[in-house]
Amino acid sequence: MSSITLFAMPGSCSRVSLILLEEAKAEYDVHWVNLMKGEHKTANFKQINPKSKVPALSIDGEVLTENPMIIKYISEHFPDANLLPNVDSGLAEYQQISDLCFCSSTIHPLVTRFCIPGFFADESCTTSVKQKALAALLENLAWVEQKLANSAWWYGDQWSAMDAYIFWIISRLQRCDFSLSTLPNLARHTEAMLKRDAVVSALEKEKLANQ
Template sequence: MSNITLYLSPGSCARVSAIVLEELELEFETQVVRFMQGEHKTPTYKMINPKGKVPVLIYHGQALTENVAIITFLNQLYGKLLPPTNNPLDFSKQLADLCFCSSTLHPLVTRIRMPSFFAGEDNAKTVQDLAFKAMDEFFQLIDKTLSDQKWWYSDNWSAIDAYLHWCFWRVQDAGYPVEKYQHFCDHAERMAQRPAVKRAIARDNAASLILESEGLLFKPQPIVR
């Protein structure tokens, strides 16, 4: 039995943590959270994560939430996830990049992927349109950064690339025109070829099959354009 467990829901940002765990080649188990059944709001789950969200990393009996914290913790233990540095300013810049993914990109991803959650079905298209427009600026920034380098940090893959990849995939699946950003598209192709990413996606797909067999797989309705 592994000493590491990742609580996830298919399609969620828990895939980011799954990718970094796979990149580190750590042995870990996954636990599927049944959102459609309200499992994330139960007292049992809230004892693990009072915020009622995923991911949750259980590491040797201790729970840790939030991708930024999980990535930072694992990097402190094992390295390999962020460029090595002993400079507090450089480390803080890395945290800023992680927070760019989690607090700038991620909320827009959610509004693009699940707009009705924020404004109901009648206003969903308006919410998504505004999120599309807001996301353009940041995809332009990412595309420019990747225009002359393979990864966010030049030739060195990092956990930032895992988070960017999840954001890209999530909005692409919701109809956002990612094809406007060729360098970001190329980055997504490189990510898709990484063995760790393939293994993380396989875990996600296995979770989807479990939920689908139980009639609990969430499938947001596409916005008609």
């Protein structure tokens, strides 16, 4: 069995990988990286991930980065957990990766602009950065809201890694006073996620790490 360590920070996008490892009932360790203290910028961490980001997944000493591919790895190596729907052939597998990249490459950067506008602009412009990020977020989340209109989860009745990703996006936004009042399906989705055992245990691990 492989030795797996997740490099993570409570509340950050590493929560997606953490939830999936819990869903998979994997044996793994977590190494918490304190971004606030700049631990991700240290020479030690750069040896793990030269991009200075979490998540990073160490598998028998080899390191994989970028949420979509970490998700794909966990999904393929723990097939019994059904973390992504089984697909036969054709474009469907690529479509799943495309969905994950929509979260990581389109929505996540907007979340960062909305929550931490000071990363991208001088103080005098942060309000404008936040407003523009909000407009773009609402436009992109409208598609997610619509997808959830007639089904519990992103892929219909089957819970998947996409739901963990959407959950992290919303939970991160909610810590920055983002309102779900116009997005009732996403509000319902968040409530349902909070009831899953894997989510409860992932959040508990994050909470303990914060103490």
